[in-house]
Amino acid sequence: xxxxxxxxxxxxxxxxxxxxxxxxxxxxxxxxxxxxxxxxxxxxxxxxxxxxxxxxxxxxxxxxxxxxxxxxxxxxxxxxxxxxxxxxxxxxxxxxxxxxxxxxxxxxxxxxxxxxxxxxxxxxxxxxxxxxxxxxxxxxxxxxxxxxxxxxxxxxxx
Amino acid sequence: xxxxxxxxxxxxxxxxxxxxxxxxxxxxxxxxxxxxxxxxxxxxxxxxxxxxxxxxxxxxxxxxxxxxxxxxxxxxxxxxxxxxxxxxxxxxxxxxxxxxxxxxxxxxxxxxxxxxxxxxxxxxxxxxxxxxxxxxxxxxxxxxxxxxxxxxxxxxxx
Numbered sequence: 264x265x266x267x268x269x270x271x272x273x274x275x276x277x278x279x280x281x282x283x284x285x286x287x288x289x290x291x292x293x294x295x296x297x298x299x300x301x302x303x304x305x306x307x308x309x310x311x312x313x314x315x316x317x318x319x320x321x322x323x324x325x326x327x328x329x330x331x332x333x334x335x336x337x338x339x340x341x342x343x344x345x346x347x348x349x350x351x352x353x354x355x356x357x358x359x360x361x362x363x364x365x366x367x368x369x370x371x372x373x374x375x376x377x378x379x380x381x382x383x384x385x386x387x388x389x390x391x392x393x394x395x396x397x398x399x400x401x402x403x404x405x406x407x408x409x410x411x412x413x414x415x416x417x418x419x420x421x
Numbered sequence: 422x423x424x425x426x427x428x429x430x431x432x433x434x435x436x437x438x439x440x441x442x443x444x445x446x447x448x449x450x451x452x453x454x455x456x457x458x459x460x461x462x463x464x465x466x467x468x469x470x471x472x473x474x475x476x477x478x479x480x481x482x483x484x485x486x487x488x489x490x491x492x493x494x495x496x497x498x499x500x501x502x503x504x505x506x507x508x509x510x511x512x513x514x515x516x517x518x519x520x521x522x523x524x525x526x527x528x529x530x531x532x533x534x535x536x537x538x539x540x541x542x543x544x545x546x547x548x549x550x551x552x553x554x555x556x557x558x559x560x561x562x563x564x565x566x567x568x569x570x571x572x573x574x575x576x577x578x579x
Contacts, residue, residue, distance in 0.1 A: 311494055312494070314494075315488055315489070315492060315493050315494050316485055316488050316489075316494055317484060317488055317494040317495070317496070317514065317517045317518040317519070318476075318481055318484060318485055318514050318517065318518075319494075323476055326475060326476060327474055327475075327476055330473055330474050330475055331473070331474075334473060335473050336469055336470070336472075336473050336474055336475040336477075337475070338475070350513055350517070351509055351510075351512065351513030351516065351534075351541045351547075352509075352510050352511075352512075352513025352514045352516075352517055353510075353513070354509065354510075354513070355508055355509030355510025355511070355512070355513055355534070356475065356476050356510045358509065358510075359475045359476065359508070359510055360475040360476075361475070374547060374548075376509075376513070376541075380546045380547075381539065381541070381546070383509045383539070388538045388539070389509075389532060389538075390532075
């Protein structure tokens with residue numbers, strides 16, 4: 264296993280921790296962290312239900328926090344780690360924020376906008392194109408979601 | 422001119438007022454309002470530079486404000502008016518927020534995600550599909566932007 268993959272897995276574990284925080288609130292377990300020069304400068308987890316905010320996805324929260332941490336809206340030199348393939352809104356915010364790289368855990372066949380349903384990030388249509396890697400700890404990231412929705416269905420059918 | 426178009430123009434003028442507020446701060450002049458049952462429940466204008474936030478677009482700000490006003494993340498029964506065709510991030514947030522209808526002023530051939538570069542809103546790929554009308558006060562909406570960028574180039578070449 265090469266150093267880069269080990270490092271990616273290390274930060275994806277931090278994103279998974281964020282997903283678990285969301286889950287502890289009853290939110291869909293999705294988490295993200297943003298790394299610059301080896302340091303985590305921002306964290307985010309899905310907070311849609313509790314914040315009553317349709318835009319409160321893990322990536323958007325982390326991007327806004329990273330911009331605050333850096334004192335500017337350009338996240339140049341940053342890598343975003345997220346446990347699930349971003350939706351169109353989050354994929355769009357990734358392009359707008361100029362992050363260098365996006366590392367994705369599990370793919371989202373039904374709603375993903377980095378290759379599954381559409382691809383907003385890996386296109387020359389917009390004025391920034393981050394590098395993308397997928398499948399980092401995909402199984403762990405995906406199991407969290409599968410178990411969350413299985414539990415939700417179980418509660419609903421009781 | 423039918424009643425619906427007159428009403429659309431009335432609210433689009435409010436969105437244009439929001440765009441002019443952005444312009445007064447030196448921000449790219451884009452504005453949005455959200456209407457429910459004939460009342461404006463939220464307003465937003467582009468604040469990217471001043472807030473140092475890559476996600477601080479007019480639509481996203483208005484959507485978050487509307488959710489706060491309604492006390493929930495679902496903007497069912499709402500119409501969003503925006504002076505410029507939404508980018509992918511904002512188009513995605515429109516779908517996520519479940520607004521009923523989107524009324525657009527000018528189109529954005531280079532970055533628009535409601536028909537120009539791609540179409541995130543008028544698709545059955547996602548679990549909500551708002552109605553879309555375009556071209557409401559398009560000239561007024563577009564002139565604001567053209568004059569803003571002309572002035573910007575003039576300042577830069579001085």
